[in-house]
Amino acid sequence: MTEANKAVEPTTPRIDWDDSKMSTTYANVCNVLGTREEIMLLFGANQAWQSDSKEVxxxxxxxxxxxxxxxxxxxxxxxxxxxxxxxxxGELKL
Structure with a gap:
């Protein structure tokens, strides 16, 4: 069998995770919005420390x-x- 006739096996590329410019942000709130072309994830932090607040x-x-x-x-x-x-x-209950 010649080199040209050998089956070419697909290879999975090696992923190099470069975190040198990564930042970390804490979020305890997430919301999702979407259009036909994109999905947006909004992340933030709830600042209400009292559960009886009328506004969060x-x-x-x-x-x-x-x-x-x-x-x-x-x-x-x-x-x-x-x-x-x-x-x-264990199971997370919402």
Missing amino acids: KVFLSNRIVLNPYAAKRLHALLELGLKEYEARY
């Missing part, structure tokens, strides 16, 4: 804009991550 102010800190395909992949990854978390630490 949420300071938004980050907006992540995804195309629908990336949003669907994120959904699958979050679902898998939460299943693993609940298997280890």
Whole structure:
């Protein structure tokens, strides 16, 4: 068999996660908005320390804009991550 006739096996590229410019932000609130072309994730922090407040102010800190395909992949990854978390630490009830 010649080199030209050998089946070419697809290879998965090695991913190099470069976190040198990454920042970390805490969020305890998330909201999702969407249009036909994009899904937006809004992250922020609830500043109400008293549960009897009539108004809750949420300071938004980050907006992540995804195309629908990336949003669907994120959904699958979050679902898998939460299943693993609940298997280890117990079910999360909302």
